[in-house]
Amino acid sequence: MYKVVRKKVLNPTVTQMEILAPLVAKKAKPGQFIILRVNEEGERIPLTVAGTNPEEGTVKIIFQIVGGTTELLNHVNEGESITDFVGPLGVPTHISGKKKVCVVGGGVGCAIAMPIAQALHAQGTHVTSIIGFRSKDIVILEDEFKACSDVLHVMTDDGSYARQGNVCVPLNEMLSAGETFDEIITIGPLIMMKFVVAAAKPYNVPVTASMNPIMIDGTGMCGGCRLTLNVDGKKVTKFACVDGPDFNGYEIDFDEAMSRGRMYSDFERHAHEKVCNLFKKEAK
């Protein structure tokens, strides 16, 4: 069992938890993920590590409530435990040697982008961060990004907070004004990452995208997380759990990844409603 040491509501649909898992806390690096099960009958879901405290033995996760399992997880309180927590999985984000990096996060993807930005900042990299959200009420981690970024752009789609527009707006402005980066690291919705790649392409800036496909075991056994890369005109199948989750943004077939990501969307909606109804019944 893995104890929830601290829990914090970041916005109405996004929660942060720090979970006691000393072996994982000792090893996890930015860009890696964990897989958890809330209870004995539970589903396995992957979540990216949002930070660690090796001394305390805790691992920070930030998740958006989208389906049954995340709803269930959100009902676990401080001091209570979840059944399984395994990791760290995947290859850490390559950050060493980079002098100037632009980190582009979207929505809850900012939770994954944050530890990468922090690690870059800690090694002396010049960090430009662009974080984008749908609207004001779901803005998260602004202070954390402020603390580790040399330049920070906060965007909202509807303009209800900071600047109106998507993350590509400031990215385009910077690139067209002659700004250069060793690399752009992007984490967020697939459609956003696809557009970040398109924005960077005319300027030949390398783009790394962090993928979060459907997964079961997370150790390279099931192949559910496979995605297609176009490498020098050839299609190559890769597994996000062992080969990734980071991939060269120019090679990823985003359209295919988006389609595959919707495989169980009806099921997820139904599962979420089911769990919500259960909790409503309990509350009565």
Add this chain to the structure above:
Amino acid sequence: MALEPKKHEMPTQEPEVRAHNFKEVALGYTEEIALAEAARCINCKNRPCVSGCPVNVHIPEFISKIKAGDYEGAYQEISLSSALPAVCGRVCPQETQCESKCTMGIRFEPVGIGRLERFVADYHNANSKVAPVAPESNGHRVAIVGSGPSGLTCAGDLAKLGYKVTVFEALHTAGGVLVYGIPEFRLPKAIVAKEVDTLKALGVEIATNVVIGRTLTIDELFEEGYEAVFVGSGAGLPNFMNIPGEAYKGVYSANEFLTRSNLMKAYLDDPVTPIMKGGKVAVVGGGNVAMDAARTALRLGAEKVYIVYRRSMDELPARKEEVEHAMEEGIDFQLLTNPVEILGYDNPEDRRDPKNGFVTGIKCIKMELGEPDANGRRRPVAVPNSEFALDVDAVVMSIGTSPNPLIKSTTEGLEVNSHGGIIVNEAGLTSRANVYAGGDAVTGAATVISAMGAGKVAAKAIHEALSAK
């Protein structure tokens, strides 16, 4: 008394009934049938069956004990060689192992050794009240990577010798392929759990949720005081055919399909883990895993299930009984047939059409058997202009696996062959001192019993190395 020429038939659930439930298909011999079948063993002098068994179970001895009505004694006799009798009696390909060597088989059908083994193991599980006792510790610590058949066997043998054994398992449940791969209707999970409990009673510690190569490395295991490590991490990444359409929704690897159903219980009516149920399903491949996937699809409610295999019935690598069961249940065998493309739904008018990207069919080509290849198996060759399509909603690729790179890439000095399998000597020792390996991680996809054999060999070698210290 005249010898019965035929093996006693295994009582099974009726095909029409079992095709709709996940309960075990084969029901096991009754005492009466077991006694009659045991009487078919002529206790021949040269005992060829024993050499046909990868772990050399004392077959004539245990059958003699059945004849005498000493079923617990028969179990103890098997236990001397096999850590998992209830498992082997169910999943071993006896027809190519012990039973293929049986003297009775020269003129008649061989003795039903596997069925008798299962009878004995089930008798023991139902009646034995003697709990295994952990032997006195010899103070040596051994780490086992993976809780599949090779790891559990290695752990069991070492624990019985007094070693302090920890088994590290990446998933949340112990058993490896026995729990994520082989379905309930062929190997009930309660049986695997019982075998694992027996090991725990012997003092084996099972650490789930630890991925060796990530959570801990093999070097760190030595730093923590383990004196030897056995790697039984199993086969790894599922293979795909690299044909167009494999990214469509509804294309699964057999590992994914079976893991969702078996380990994650997606077969339940209102499951927590989703799986595609119903419709028409094509399973590509002809091994035991393919049979398991096809029969699982049927039980999940598929209206039609195809096995698509590029060679003919004679070359089907699956266990004979599984093929027979699958045919009885109505699985449609499309033999000498090879997929060339998976077809999917695409509505160019409406990119938001929810059906977009889902599988609609599989395009195949007819094959014929050509010249034998290097292994003597006749190579299938495509028949020109023989393409045809099957309408299906899901495709399950069951064409083998490639070794997982995780342990190799995090263990310096661990050598692997060109296929990625860990290289070992005849004692199971790898290129790294005190690191042993066995099972699918070494051989690529093979059988439960050969993995158990490898676990046994390594346990013996580890014992020799550590007791000489």
